[in-house]
Amino acid sequence: MSYEILGISVLWIFLYGYLIVASIDFGAGFFSYYSFITGRKHLVHNIIERYLSPVWEVTNVFLIFFMVGIIGFFPDTSYYYGTALLIPGSVAIILLALRGSYYAFSNYGSKDNKFYMFLYGATGLLIPASLSTVLTISEGGFVIEKNGKVEFLFGELLRSPYSWAVVLLSLVSVLYISSMFLTYYAAKAQDRKALEVVRGYALGWSFPTILASLLVFFAINGHNPLHFQRMLDLAWMFVASFLCFLTAVFLIWKRRGYSWAFLLVMLQFAFAFFGYGASHLPYILYPYITLYHNFTSDAMALSLVIAFIAGLLLLVPSLALLMRLFLFNASYVQGTTSKKG
Amino acid sequence: MNYDPVQYSRMLTELTLAFHIIFATIGVGVPVMIALAEWTAIKRKDPYYSLMARRWARGFVITVAVGVVTGTAIGLQLSLLWPSFMRIAGQAVALPLFLETFAFFFEAIFLGIYLYTWDRFKKPIFHFLLLIPVVLGSSASAFFITTVNAFMNTPRGFKLQNGAIVDIQPLVAMFNPATPTKVSHVLASSYMTSAFILAAIAAFSLLKKKDTLYHRKALKLTMTAALVFSVSTALIGDLSGKFLAKYQPEKLAAAEWHFDTDKKVPLVMGGILTKDNEIKYGLKIPYALSILAHGSPTAEVQGLNETPIKERPPLYVHYIFDMMVSIGVFLTLLALLYIWAQRRARKHQGRYPRWLLRLISWSGPLAMLGIECGWVYAEVGRQPWILRGYMKTAEGATTSAHVDTMLVLFCFLYILLGLTVIKVLSKLFKNNDVQDELIASGIEGGEAK
Numbered sequence: 148m149s150y151e152i153l154g155i156s157v158l159w160i161f162l163y164g165y166l167i168v169a170s171i172d173f174g175a176g177f178f179s180y181y182s183f184i185t186g187r188k189h190l191v192h193n194i195i196e197r198y199l200s201p202v203w204e205v206t207n208v209f210l211i212f213f214m215v216g217i218i219g220f221f222p223d224t225s226y227y228y229g230t231a232l233l234i235p236g237s238v239a240i241i242l243l244a245l246r247g248s249y250y251a252f253s254n255y256g257s258k259d260n261k262f263y264m265f266l267y268g269a270t271g272l273l274i275p276a277s278l279s280t281v282l283t284i285s286e287g288g289f290v291i292e293k294n295g296k297v298e299f300l301f302g303e304l305l306r307s308p309y310s311w312a313v314v315l316l317s318l319v320s321v322l323y324i325s326s327m328f329l330t331y332y333a334a335k336a337q338d339r340k341a342l343e344v345v346r347g348y349a350l351g352w353s354f355p356t357i358l359a360s361l362l363v364f365f366a367i368n369g370h371n372p373l374h375f376q377r378m379l380d381l382a383w384m385f386v387a388s389f390l391c392f393l394t395a396v397f398l399i400w401k402r403r404g405y406s407w408a409f410l411l412v413m414l415q416f417a418f419a420f421f422g423y424g425a426s427h428l429p430y431i432l433y434p435y436i437t438l439y440h441n442f443t444s445d446a447m448a449l450s451l452v453i454a455f456i457a458g459l460l461l462l463v464p465s466l467a468l469l470m471r472l473f474l475f476n477a478s479y480v481q482g483t484t485s486k487k488g
Numbered sequence: 489m490n491y492d493p494v495q496y497s498r499m500l501t502e503l504t505l506a507f508h509i510i511f512a513t514i515g516v517g518v519p520v521m522i523a524l525a526e527w528t529a530i531k532r533k534d535p536y537y538s539l540m541a542r543r544w545a546r547g548f549v550i551t552v553a554v555g556v557v558t559g560t561a562i563g564l565q566l567s568l569l570w571p572s573f574m575r576i577a578g579q580a581v582a583l584p585l586f587l588e589t590f591a592f593f594f595e596a597i598f599l600g601i602y603l604y605t606w607d608r609f610k611k612p613i614f615h616f617l618l619l620i621p622v623v624l625g626s627s628a629s630a631f632f633i634t635t636v637n638a639f640m641n642t643p644r645g646f647k648l649q650n651g652a653i654v655d656i657q658p659l660v661a662m663f664n665p666a667t668p669t670k671v672s673h674v675l676a677s678s679y680m681t682s683a684f685i686l687a688a689i690a691a692f693s694l695l696k697k698k699d700t701l702y703h704r705k706a707l708k709l710t711m712t713a714a715l716v717f718s719v720s721t722a723l724i725g726d727l728s729g730k731f732l733a734k735y736q737p738e739k740l741a742a743a744e745w746h747f748d749t750d751k752k753v754p755l756v757m758g759g760i761l762t763k764d765n766e767i768k769y770g771l772k773i774p775y776a777l778s779i780l781a782h783g784s785p786t787a788e789v790q791g792l793n794e795t796p797i798k799e800r801p802p803l804y805v806h807y808i809f810d811m812m813v814s815i816g817v818f819l820t821l822l823a824l825l826y827i828w829a830q831r832r833a834r835k836h837q838g839r840y841p842r843w844l845l846r847l848i849s850w851s852g853p854l855a856m857l858g859i860e861c862g863w864v865y866a867e868v869g870r871q872p873w874i875l876r877g878y879m880k881t882a883e884g885a886t887t888s889a890h891v892d893t894m895l896v897l898f899c900f901l902y903i904l905l906g907l908t909v910i911k912v913l914s915k916l917f918k919n920n921d922v923q924d925e926l927i928a929s930g931i932e933g934g935e936a937k
C-alpha cells in the first residue's frame with residue numbers, strides 16, 4: 148500500500164471515529180437540554196451524565212488529530228481549505244469553545260444553570276452543521292483559484308441544494324446515532340424509564356436519517372456527477388449500509404439485542420462513510436488537491452506513520468482501560484460505585 | 489485603521505495565544521502540583537494533602553476545559569490565518585504537531601479516569617499512578633508544541649528551492665538549536681507559575697480566615713515547590729540568553745538596546761530610548777550582558793547595528809524583557825523569604841507575618857504576567873520573521889477579507905469565557921468550604937458522613 152493511501156485511510160478512520168463519538172456527544176447534549184425543558188430530566192439525565200463526564204475531553208482529540216494529520220500528510224490542504232474556511236471554520240471554533248467550556252461549567256461548576264445547559268445543548272446541533280461544510284466544499288465548485296489567490300464563494304455555498312442536504316443529514320444523523328447509543332447504554336444500565344424515553348427518540352429519528360441520506364445521495368448527482376458515478380460503482384457498500392440500518396431499527400422496535408443494534412448503527416455509518424470516502428478519491432479538494440500531487444515528502448510520511456503506530460500502541464490500551472472502567476463496568480454504569488471527588 | 493489581513497491576523501493570533509497560554513500554563517503545571525500533594529498524602533498518611541489534591545483537581549477541570557477549547561482554536565487558526573506558512577511548516581514540523589495530539593490524547597484519557605476514580609481503588613497508590621500519565625501527557629504536549637515554536641525561531645532540517653521545500657529531515661527540524669532551552673524554560677516556568685498560583689490562593693485564604701492548618705500545609709507545599717521551580721527557571725533563563733547570543737543575536741540586542749558590537753557590555757534595566765538611540769535613566773549593571781550572553785565579563789556581544797534595519801525587531805521588547813526578568817527575580821527572592829519566615833514561624837506558633845502573606849497572594853498573578861511577558865518577548869523579538877531567515881510574517885498570512893470581523897467575534901468569546909471561568913471557580917470554592925469538607929470527610933472534629 149502506498150503512503151498516500153495509508154495516510155488518507157488513517158485520517159478517514161479517525162474522522163469516522165470522530166463522527167461516532169462526537170455524534171453521541173452532540174446529540175446527548177441536545178437530549179439532555181430537551182429533557183430538561185420538557186420536565187423529563189430526572190428520567191434520562193443520569194445516564195447521559197454518567198457516560199459523558201469521563202469522555203468529553205477525548206472527543207475533541209479525534210477532531211484535532213484529523214486536522215493535524217491532514218496538514219501533515221497533505222500540506223496543501225491547509226493552504227486551500229485554510230483560506231476558504233475562515234468564516235465557517237471560525238464559527239465552528241467558537242461553537243466548539245462555547246460547548247466544551249460550558250459543559251465543564253455546568254457539570255463541575257454551577258449545576259443546573261439553565262443558561263449553561265442551553266448553550267451546551269444548542270451548540271451541539273450547530274457544530275455538525277458548520278463542520279459538515281468542509282465535506283461540502285471538498286466536492287468542488289465553492290473554491291476557485293484566480294491569479295494565485297484562493298477565493299471562497301460563500302454565496303454559492305448558501306444557494307447550493309447539495310450543501311443544505313448535507314447540513315440536514317448531519318443534523319438528523321447526530322440525533323439518530325446519539326439516541327441509538329443512549330438506548331443501548333440505558334439498557335445496559337437497566338434503567339427502564341430512561342430506556343423508554345430514548346428508545347422513542349431513536350425510532351423517531353431513524354427514518355428522517357435515511358431520507359436525508361437518500362437526499363444527499365441524489366444531490367451529489369446534481370452537484371458532481373463524476374463523484375456520483377464512482378459512488379454507483381461502490382453501490383454494494385451503500386446497500387450494505389441500508390441493510391444494517393433496517394436490522395438495527397428492527398431490533399430496537401422489537402426491544403431486543405440493544406448492543407447489536409448499536410453495533411449495526413456503527414456499521415451502517417461505516418459503510419456509508421467509507422463508501423463516500425473511497426469514491427471521493429483521488430480528490431481531496433476537487434479539482435485542486437489530489438492524493439498524489441500534493442503529498443508530503445517521503446521522509447515526513449515515514450516518520451508520521453511510525454509516530455502513528457507508536458501512538459496507537461499507547462492509545463489503544465489506554466482507551467481500553469477507559470472503556471473497561473466506565474463504559475463496560477456494570478456497577479459504574481448502574482451508578483452503584485462512587486462518583487467524582 | 490485600514491483593512492489589512494496581515495495586521496488583523498497577527499492581532500487575532502496574539503489574542504488567542506495570550507488567552508490560551510494562561511490555561512495552558514495551568515494545564516502543564518497544576519497536574520505536577522496535584523501529584524506532589526497526593527504523593528505527600530500517601531507517604532505521610534496525611535488526609536489533609538489528599539483533600540488538597542482533590543480540591544485542586546476540582547478547580548483544575550474547569551481550567552482544562554477552557555485550555556482544551558482555546559487550544560483547539562489556535563490549532564485550527566494556524567491554518568485559517570496563516571495558510572501559506574502552514575504549507576511550508578506543515579511539511580517540516582508535522583511530526584511534533586502530530587505527536588502533540590497523541591500526548592494530549594493520552595492526558596485526556598487518564599484525566600477522565602483520574603477524576604472519576606477517587607475512592608474506587610482499595611490502595612490509594614493506584615489512583616496516584618493514574619496521575620503519572622496525566623503529568624507526562626501535559627508536559628509532553630508542552631514539549632512537542634514548543635519544538636514547533638523553536639523551529640520557527642531556528643528553522644532547520646529542510647531546504648527551500650524556488651519556493652518549494654525539499655530535503656526534509658523531521659527529527660532535525662524538531663530538535664533544532666532552540667529546542668533545549670525553549671522547552672526547559674517553558675516547562676520550568678509553567679511549574680513555577682502554577683506553584684505560585686496555588687500558593688497565592690493559600691496565602692489569600694490565610695489572610696482572610698486567620699489560621700487554618702489546611703492552608704498552612706498548602707502554603708508550605710506550594711512555596712517549597714515554587715522555590716525549586718523558580719531557581720531552575722532562572723538558571724535555564726541564563727542558558728536561554730546564551731542561546732540567543734549565538735543564534736538570534738538581534739533578539740537579545742533588541743531586548744537590551746545594545747546597538748554597537750562591543751566587549752564588556754553592561755545590562756540595562758528600565759530607562760527610555762531617545763530618538764538617536766541613546767539610553768536615558770536606565771540602570772546599568774556592568775559586564776552583566778557579556779556574562780548573560782557568553783558567560784564571561786569581557787566577552788564581545790553583537791549589537792543591533794549588524795542587523796539590516798528591515799530585519800530588526802521592534803525596540804519596545806526591552807520593557808517586556810525587563811518585566812519578565814524582574815518578576816522572575818522578585819519571585820525567586822520571595823520564595824527564599826518564605827523559607828526564612830517559615831523557619832522563624834515555627835518558634836512563633838506557626839504564624840506568618842501578614843505583609844508576607846500579602847506579597848505571596850500577589851505572586852500568582854505576577855507569575856502569570858511574567859509568562860505573558862516572556863511569550864510576547866519571544867514572539868515579537870523574532871519579528872519581522874515568521875520563519876527566521878526564510879519567511880516574513882507578512883508572506884504567511886491569509887488574504888481573506890473577513891479577519892477583522894473574526895477578531896471582534898473572538899474578542900467577545902474570550903471575554904465571555906474569561907468572566908464565566910472566574911465566576912464558576914469562585915462559586916465552586918465558596919460553596920465548598922475547606923472546614924466543612926474537613927469535617928465531612930472526618931479529618932477534623934467529627935465523624936465521616
